[in-house]
Amino acid sequence: MADSAAEARVDRALVTRVLLDDDRRAFEQLVRRHQGMVRAQLRRLLRGDETAADDIAQEVFLLAWRKLDQFRGEASFRTWLYRIAWTCFLQAQRRNPAPADDADEVEPPTAPAQPVDLQLDFELALRRLSDGEQAVLLHCVQLGLSHEEAAFVLAMPLGTVKTHATRGKAKLKSWLSAWRAGAAQEDPA
Amino acid sequence: MTHSREDDAVEALLQRQFEGAVADDGFCDRVMKRLPARPRHRAWPLWSGIAVGVAACASTLSSNPGLQLGWRGWIGGDMSPSALAVLAALAGMSLLAMCWSLAEADGG
Numbered sequence: 001m002a003d004s005a006a007e008a009r010v011d012r013a014l015v016t017r018v019l020l021d022d023d024r025r026a027f028e029q030l031v032r033r034h035q036g037m038v039r040a041q042l043r044r045l046l047r048g049d050e051t052a053a054d055d056i057a058q059e060v061f062l063l064a065w066r067k068l069d070q071f072r073g074e075a076s077f078r079t080w081l082y083r084i085a086w087t088c089f090l091q092a093q094r095r096n097p098a099p100a101d102d103a104d105e106v107e108p109p110t111a112p113a114q115p116v117d118l119q120l121d122f123e124l125a126l127r128r129l130s131d132g133e134q135a136v137l138l139h140c141v142q143l144g145l146s147h148e149e150a151a152f153v154l155a156m157p158l159g160t161v162k163t164h165a166t167r168g169k170a171k172l173k174s175w176l177s178a179w180r181a182g183a184a185q186e187d188p189a
Numbered sequence: 190m191t192h193s194r195e196d197d198a199v200e201a202l203l204q205r206q207f208e209g210a211v212a213d214d215g216f217c218d219r220v221m222k223r224l225p226a227r228p229r230h231r232a233w234p235l236w237s238g239i240a241v242g243v244a245a246c247a248s249t250l251s252s253n254p255g256l257q258l259g260w261r262g263w264i265g266g267d268m269s270p271s272a273l274a275v276l277a278a279l280a281g282m283s284l285l286a287m288c289w290s291l292a293e294a295d296g297g
Contacts, residue, residue, distance in 0.1 A: 024224065035217055062224065126203075142206070
């Protein structure tokens with residue numbers, strides 16, 4: 001908690017330097033501090049497409065540079081960047097819609113008849129969740145945001161974020177139970 | 190809602206799947222090369238607008254008999270109803286300006 005408060009203070013100081021002194025080096029510091037996680041967020045959203053993720057990430061930081069005076073400090077700087085990244089991701093999706101998965105998104109994930117690799121199968125199970133559930137689990141569990149922060153980033157009501165988190169985890173838990181049962185049958189020893 | 194072992198297992202799988210922060214590999218340099226000059230916000234249009242607004246108000250209100258009476262009363266130390274009305278109007282505008290400044294400062 002103390003670490004994140006200190007991080008937030010550093011970010012605010014750097015933002016102030018950019019706005020007051022037009023300090024490009026201060027903005028470079030902000031980019032260095034946050035590029036790793038923003039790019040990681042976009043790579044997850046774009047399912048590993050590193051080139052597309054980095055293109056969007058560049059746009060995110062250019063937008064942040066142009067709109068830095070709109071950063072009001074209600075959320076942390078990183079959360080603000082995540083929000084810009086999410087918006088840019090949605091715009092990119094509208095311009096180039098991703099091909100639909102073969103499986104119906106609404107259909108709950110089912111364990112494979114022959115469990116091969118837990119992590120691999122888990123990735124497939126995750127992709128069977130709804131877009132909202134995937135987005136919430138990415139931001140809340142993998143990026144470490146609170147529900148309130150995720151609601152800000154995803155521009156969703158807080159209740160919706162909590163519902164997606166609960167439902168997504170419930171589906172994955174039942175998938176995991178089925179997977180373990182399948183693995184136990186496959187290898188009773 | 191209790192946090193079960195299954196919740197922990199699912200969260201552990203989600204965390205393991207996440208590769209974490211991406212190494213820079215020249216990304217920052219590429220961004221900085223593309224950075225345009227920051228737009229400079231000039232203050233003169235705002236101050237010109239304020240000056241024109243104040244001048245327009247003064248010109249419109251200067252011929253108002255109630256205001257003239259109140260102003261003369263205030264200058265002369267006579268707290269007539271007109272003078273009190275002028276005082277209240279000025280105090281109200283000052284309070285409004287203060288609240289606005291505080292709201293802008295909080296949001297910044």
